[in-house]
Amino acid sequence: MLERLADEIPRFFSWSNMILLGEAMFITLAMTLLGCVLGFAFAFVIAFTRQVPGFLTLPLRTVAILFVEVFRRIPFLVVLFLVLFFIQAVARGTSLFTVAVVSICIYSTAYIADIIRGGFESVPRQQIEAARAMNFSHLQILGTIIVPQSWPVVLPPAVAFMVGFIKDTSLVSQIGVFELTFRARELNNMGFSGMLVFGVIAFLYFAISYPLTRCGQWLEKRLER
Amino acid sequence: MNGETSHHLEIRGARASYGRATVLKGVDLTLSKGEVVALIGPSGSGKSTVLRMVVGLTPPSEGEVRLDGEAVNYRNTASLRRVRDRIAVVFQQYNLFQNMDVLRNVTIAPLKIKKVPRQVAMTNAERVLAKVGLADKLNAYPDELSGGQQQRVAIARALCLNPEILLLDEVTSALDPELVNEVLDTIRDLAAEGMTMLIVSHEMAFVREVSKRVIFMDDGLVVEAGGPADIFDRPKKKRTGEFVSKILRH
């Protein structure tokens, strides 16, 4: 066993393999960041929509709630396949990277929308009543009271979700995006030892995830006054 | 009609409920210009709800509220806006906006809602804050202030709206005893200036001192109304007597 590893290690850590893994790491990070940042923007719109009362916005609110409730209950892998097949049906030739970003975006929108809603609801009712008694409109209350007061509550879990999602994007290997886990399978198929390959890949994920997790925790400490 | 319009604010047969619980069961009440009226009664009697109802935070289910003889339609946004434009509330828990400093707290509504020119709003805010004794706290945030200071900011915030009527909802109840007087002094000054106020309070000595009329409420109804001396020294109703003697013993 050790002999085999000793033999493989120089071959495994070749220049071309390192470039391959470096690119794969970049793709993993890029699709997570892109998907989640877009997701955050959409999530904000959804959470915002849910706060606007009135008869006219009722259909919009229903759609917003359904979107969140449904996509939080479907595995990411299934969302990924649905998006893949749907996009293939409407627009052939779309890149798999795009499919991955769209899936990540949909999924993170649903989760982050719920986080933002929790943040909005954490603002004391009295703050809102005081504003209402002073003739603030709903939009003004949202803009001047609710959003500024809730972002310290929203940001830490939203960041934690995004960082956590880096790991879940390993499932994207299933549709053939050349990210870390896909390359791991490939190297393993090329004959490198599973222990070596998956050990190294696990370490690479750790090297991305752990510092970011610590950053998130630091942010949380900073924001709680 | 003329007789009625002499009342600045008039509440007639008002009922209101929170969810399933009926909190007001037909309240009648009047307030004239420059008058200070106090609402007293045991907790849960509906005093605070009367104030909340007037500004539409807990709209009445029946009965009516008239402002200068004009009935308020709480379902109509324009009508509700007019009421809130003329009547300001100060809450028990101050309810200052936690994300804004003192100056921003008192100027945001004049600037954004009433569209007062910036210079005017600032000058006015500084004047009012000086009046409540907080000229040196303009840039402090609510959580850096004591309860008494926060409540004085809240009063200043209400005054900056130039209200015709000020509603004060147990403004000293959440304060430590040694901070009560600084807030009461502020209200005394306002009364002396002729501010029209409807006050819910448990500070009986203060109520007796500043109010022209006292209204005793119990279980969602007005039990008795009269001058402070009538209510505190010669209550007509048994229930009033019980409450007054119980609370004055403390």
Place this chain on the structure above:
Amino acid sequence: MNYTFQWGVALQHLPGLLEGAQLTFIIGFLTFWGASLVGLVMAALKTFGGPVVRRLVGAYVIFFTNTPALVQIWFLYFGLPDVGIVWDKFTCMLIGLILNSGAYLTEIIRAGFISVRRNEIEAAETLGFSLIQQIWYVIVPHIAKTIYPALANFFIVILVMGTSIGSVIGVQELTSQAKDLATVDYRYLEVFTIAAAIYVILTFVASITLALVGRLAFRVRAKIF
């Protein structure tokens, strides 16, 4: 979009999908209880163990929460044979999921341990409760009540996120069934939509059940939405 939905064809696969759903639930159930056991032991070790033990448990949690479950499972499946340990797919998946979820549950359960209030124990002591009685009447109910919402939520997470990983290594749970059955007559979108609906219903029923149990057994107001 020139894709014609053919629900009739896809619905013929419903029995197969439901079979997959059954396995999904079983995997979720086994993972949850296995992970709870791991989490309980680890949390106890981390709270009451010596400094070395605490460090080790800490390392376990940090490592497993910062690498993808999928990579962990593949490490077991492709890596362990290098040292002569060969487990079948199902075992690898289950052990991988249990170790992964166990790391998260360690933190959840530990939060419950920490939340026990000294004055409640002191009160029980002064009332003459024995140690066993203190544990049974004061400590356990308190911990249960504190961590129940997080546990209930985590069960749903396992049911959704965790089990779909099975499809990646070929365990015939719901996602895997959907993948296979979709290829029979190329009704990908329809079959995956039905699978998604089953996930929504499955987790929804689980949510409601857990909320009811929480309310009745622990007087917890677990939220369903």
